[in-house]
Amino acid sequence: MSAATSQGTGLDRARLSPGADLSYHRGAWLSPRREAAARPGSEEKAVAIEVRGLSKKYGSFQAVSDVSFEVQAGQLVALLGPSGSGKSTILRTIAGLEAADSGSVLLTGEDATELPVQQRGVGFVFQHYALFRHMTVRDNIGFGLKIRGVSKPEIRRRVDELLDLIQLGGYAGRYPSQLSGGQRQRIALARALAPRPKVLLLDEPFGALDAKVRDELRTWLRRLHDEVHVTSLFVTHDQREAFEVSDQIVVLADGKVQQIGPPQVLYEKPANPFVAGFLGAVNVLPLASLKAGAIGRGPETWLDRPPAEHAEAYVRPHDLDVYSERDGKPYWPATIERITPLGGVVRLDLRIAPDHPLQIELPRNRSHGVGFAAGDEVYVSPRHLNVYDRAQGSFQPVDVHRALGLALQDGAGI
Ligand SMILES: Nc1ncnc2c1ncn2[C@@H]1O[C@H](COP(=O)(O)OP(=O)(O)OP(=O)(O)O)[C@@H](O)[C@H]1O
Numbered sequence: 001m002s003a004a005t006s007q008g009t010g011l012d013r014a015r016l017s018p019g020a021d022l023s024y025h026r027g028a029w030l031s032p033r034r035e036a037a038a039r040p041g042s043e044e045k046a047v048a049i050e051v052r053g054l055s056k057k058y059g060s061f062q063a064v065s066d067v068s069f070e071v072q073a074g075q076l077v078a079l080l081g082p083s084g085s086g087k088s089t090i091l092r093t094i095a096g097l098e099a100a101d102s103g104s105v106l107l108t109g110e111d112a113t114e115l116p117v118q119q120r121g122v123g124f125v126f127q128h129y130a131l132f133r134h135m136t137v138r139d140n141i142g143f144g145l146k147i148r149g150v151s152k153p154e155i156r157r158r159v160d161e162l163l164d165l166i167q168l169g170g171y172a173g174r175y176p177s178q179l180s181g182g183q184r185q186r187i188a189l190a191r192a193l194a195p196r197p198k199v200l201l202l203d204e205p206f207g208a209l210d211a212k213v214r215d216e217l218r219t220w221l222r223r224l225h226d227e228v229h230v231t232s233l234f235v236t237h238d239q240r241e242a243f244e245v246s247d248q249i250v251v252l253a254d255g256k257v258q259q260i261g262p263p264q265v266l267y268e269k270p271a272n273p274f275v276a277g278f279l280g281a282v283n284v285l286p287l288a289s290l291k292a293g294a295i296g297r298g299p300e301t302w303l304d305r306p307p308a309e310h311a312e313a314y315v316r317p318h319d320l321d322v323y324s325e326r327d328g329k330p331y332w333p334a335t336i337e338r339i340t341p342l343g344g345v346v347r348l349d350l351r352i353a354p355d356h357p358l359q360i361e362l363p364r365n366r367s368h369g370v371g372f373a374a375g376d377e378v379y380v381s382p383r384h385l386n387v388y389d390r391a392q393g394s395f396q397p398v399d400v401h402r403a404l405g406l407a408l409q410d411g412a413g414i
Pocket of ligand 1: 058059063081082083084085086087088089090237
């Protein structure tokens with residue numbers, strides 16, 4: 001957090017300080033060791049949450065399996081995965097609401113594995129607003145401070161500051177029943193922030209809201225985070241939500257980490273077929289069927305090690321071009337079955353021989369210019385794809401045009 005923003009929100013260092021031996025850096029309290037690491041010019045970045053080798057069984061069911069990841073101080077990170085992938089279990093373990101079978105949790109550098117919930121310094125926001133129905137908004141937000149024995153004037157000042165921050169200044173006297181779902185979640189967030197937690201944990205915070213409010217709150221959360229920079233880890237099963245809000249995403253499936261990285265990197269360079277499919281639409285096609293259409297060096301030369309006969313190409317709908325003539329690029333011959341305008345893009349449903357469905361998305365302007373119609377025989381060419389070789393267990397990105405360009409420069413195989 002910069003000095004300017006901390007003054008702007010009133011979340012200043014002096015009042016946030018939980019102890020003399022800690023200092024504040026980009027949203028997290030740091031021990032002297034971590035503070036040194038966070039100084040400008042330092043190689044190591046401060047880590048606010050560190051999960052090491054976490055495993056958890058419910059009966060004989062392995063819900064979380066050797067999960068490790070780090071959250072840098074001041075970042076907003078998503079735990080993304082399908083239902084049952086272990087997201088909530090991990091979040092609850094970090095909060096201290098659940099005990100892991102093995103592994104450890106470090107918060108701002110200190111081992112918190114054995115600490116009770118109240119001593120971890122975490123703020124928690126649940127999917128279903130856990131506001132007290134009989135308390136006003138002001139009392140709800142101030143609740144955590146009251147039980148910690150903070151003085152009344154200080155609680156009042158802090159609640160006003162947070163009401164300003166969440167832009168609900170005029171709502172202090174209302175009861176939860178007099179608020180919309182979105183407003184209740186903003187209050188829940190203010191309540192979690194009130195005791196100045198080291199880290200904020202959010203479990204599907206917008207899951208119970210309708211799509212439009214959800215959309216608005218995502219943007220709101222990101223802006224709020226940019227203002228206060230409190231280290232936040234939030235659980236979602238919604239890929240779009242994770243993309244819109246987070247700095248980093250931890251993708252989970254079956255209780256295991258699949259990949260960790262910034263949203264765009266995961267999208268462009270997924271580590272495996274699961275991540276490729278979970279983070280957006282993808283066509284899966286036999287790589288071998290490109291051989292016949294390949295110009296110059298075929299797909300077997302695009303990778304360091306030639307992929308097996310049954311390797312598959314994973315191609316995003318917007319990474320495909322469609323032509324009425326062959327034009328020197330590798331292609332799949334295809335037939336257009338349906339053309340569906342979808343606002344800014346047009347979706348083409350095609351079929352390649354012998355019987356593979358294929359989806360392409362073209363920008364609206366481009367599809368107008370080309371003038372395709374259902375029933376047209378066309379050539380489909382990938383710009384970028386991932387080759388999945390089950391036998392080798394490898395999943396490798398290929399920039400097709402580049403691979404082809406290099407092959408042409410070589411002059412080989414033409
Ligand atoms: N208390 C429990 N007892 C038994 N099994 C549980 C318990 N809590 C969770 N599980 C199981 O552990 C697995 C992981 O659950 P978890 O809630 O962590 O997943 P999740 O990814 O958060 O799912 P969702 O998005 O549906 O909330 C699920 O299969 C779930 O049924």
